[in-house]
Amino acid sequence: MQWRALIVIGVGAATGCSGSGRPIEYVVPDGYTGRVWVLLDPEAPDLPVVNGRYRVMFPASGVFRVKSMSPFEHWHEASARYEHGRSLPTDLLSGSSQVAPTTMGMWSGPRGSTWPDQRDYIVWVVGTEEDFKALGVNHLAPPESR
Numbered sequence: 001m002q003w004r005a006l007i008v009i010g011v012g013a014a015t016g017c018s019g020s021g022r023p024i025e026y027v028v029p030d031g032y033t034g035r036v037w038v039l040l041d042p043e044a045p046d047l048p049v050v051n052g053r054y055r056v057m058f059p060a061s062g063v064f065r066v067k068s069m070s071p072f073e074h075w076h077e078a079s080a081r082y083e084h085g086r087s088l089p090t091d092l093l094s095g096s097s098q099v100a101p102t103t104m105g106m107w108s109g110p111r112g113s114t115w116p117d118q119r120d121y122i123v124w125v126v127g128t129e130e131d132f133k134a135l136g137v138n139h140l141a142p143p144e145s146r
Helices: 002-014 129-135
Strands: 024-028 034-040 053-057 063-066 079-083 106-113 121-125
Touching: 034 129, 053 063, 053 106, 106 129
Parallel strands: 024 053, 024 079, 034 063
Antiparallel strands: 034 121, 106 121
């Protein structure tokens, strides 16, 4: 009986039940601080793949449009950096002890939908935890939806 359970577990692991997606690299303009968004836009181009990773190149507006949110909906490795290479910790959570609150990085905000057009978005704050808290969580929708 134990043999059969081990075989079933082994076959499940071998067939790729991990559900992980392609890694994502976020690139922020040098010196940028403030909110950045990934915004669903069916007319946007496909998310580019560079060196085996999806690349999200945030423009100066902070709004990066994607045709599909699918790459962000699976577990994936994530990295972030400024345009000229300085790395940023990513997916930081306010109130946790992952890093010091003075750490400059990408602090995770909530997912949401714009109104009235119902476009999904994900938001981060590039800065310190204090910057994240100062910007508040009430106005995290993208500044534009089209």
